[in-house]
Amino acid sequence: MNDLSQDQNLSVELSGDSLRLGGSFTVWTLPQLAAPVPALRRIDLSGLTRLDTAGANYLAGCAAQGIAIEGLSETQAKLVDTVAAARPVPDAERNAPRGWHALLEGIGRGVVGALIFLREIAEYLGRFLAALGRAILHPTDFRLTSLVHHCQETGLRAVPIVALMSFLIGVVLAFQGAAQLSQFGAEIFVVELISISILRELGILLTAIIVAGRTASALTASIGSMKMREEIDAMRTLGMDPDMILILPRVLALIITLPILGLIANIAGLIGGAIMCWIELGISPSMFRYRLISETGVEHVIVGLSKAPVFALVIGVIGCHAGMKVGKDAESLGAQTSKAVVNAIFAVIVMDALFSIFFAEVGL
Template structure:
């Protein structure tokens, strides 16, 4: 095989001899010669020696040197002998510089055994959870300390901010909470009637609805809805202020961020979540009563009578006593995530999403603990 290419001042020629391939470069080769030179070098096959003869090369640029070095690596991989001969000092210097500058991949570290990797991930998760619990305790302690200070010095308490957050957390959440609970009551009544009708026990659908709504689903679904809309709002608001360095400005002006940002938000949740829970209970019972009337013919008067006779007031207590705990969890997690936001919008989005997930998980976990506790004490 013999190939010759002329490009302006530079040229190259590839000769295939009996057991050797000779690549002769001459003149001044630049990046304009790179495409044809690289294509020609890739067509060289066989495992015989390859010689780059640069005796006639007056100069080359870094692109030509890169093509020679890349070809040399390919030939070395095929265990073919490669040599560069008769290069002028300036040409040899360019080739040497490019060869030294080419990054060499680091050898891959041997992978750890799967059991070691699994235990490592579990350990990292446990350590991360411990750090999150420590941060949660710090923010919760800040909240308690600032509340105590507000009791001692009432003038520091921000009533206007509390009223504003009560409206945002409570009043604006009433439609979605009521609608969700109403639909849950409808679904429970419809599904319960379909199952209880098989045993002629349709009237017990009232007990099913009352216990499910009052004891568990009413306050739990309310807390999940509030966690989704309020925890994200708290994180976004506080995180945006931190990104714009408004929290640092507040400290410079002598304004305590705990008093101004955390106390009104968490207190608003403490006040509004039990009220939202009561609204959810009422809406769920109304939805269940409506569906029972339509599906089973249980009149509202009969529904109310059965509700009073078959439902203990302790079910209402068990449901509502969870609300303040859920409120603290949602509020503190939202504020904690906001305080952890960095200086980028990506950090704000990541922490907002993390706050919603963490708040919902904490609410469900707390509800499970409450259920076990009340079951153990017989309530």
């Protein structure tokens, strides 16, 4: 091929605004015209003996700039027309919106993105429920060992941080409540403040936020790394269901362990509040326990812990969805991990607000 290319010659004659080409105009001789020809109006190709797609592409570009192409044979003209038709046409530049247009466009894109995200979350929720139904109908397909492992990772290992956080929240509530209620001589009501706040709202909410930050990122990272290494594609090739192996054990482990973590958070928060009441207000632990039992109804415990399975389901589905959305690069893994944490925490807060409205409407 190199020997053939050495026998190909291109003659170039430039006269004013006209260019005359003769001989072979191919990919081998095209570098001779690499330099632009200024003020070119016409190209005469009557002496051309050979033309390939590289030369035709050059001529098509010249024709697009308004330069007259003359002297082509019928076959060469058809080749230039074919190449010109295949050349990519750049999209027309769109003026960036400004002012109200930019604001409305941003809002519209955000709404559409949110609807797409909700649709995908609903899809993954359906996939989890379908896998759960299959596990109930075919228990041998369910991987109990994987469930126990994820219960340990998402539940047992989170106990220290959840207990410490709740203990400190109880201390802060008792201290701040004592400082405010003492102005009205109502220090004894700090017990109800602590118990209702922790049992009904703060205990399970802050636990869910910690689990969302800790577990949602872990779910995204573990599933996303498998997606990057194409292990999930390998599962499908081997006839294995990724929903049954990856999504079901992780989400189910969260549903099992989050209520337990919420109960631990409630106990730790009440202990922290009782200690601070004893130190700050002189309310003995026995008095604290008496006020807690007599003035705080069990419905507050039920309201708080009833939120836990829903929070767990939301966190697990969002984490698994983000993991499945990871691409083949590390940048995508980091971006999806951050999105999973933010979306999970936001979803937990929204769900807690909806629960508060619901329980207020039903009188609990």
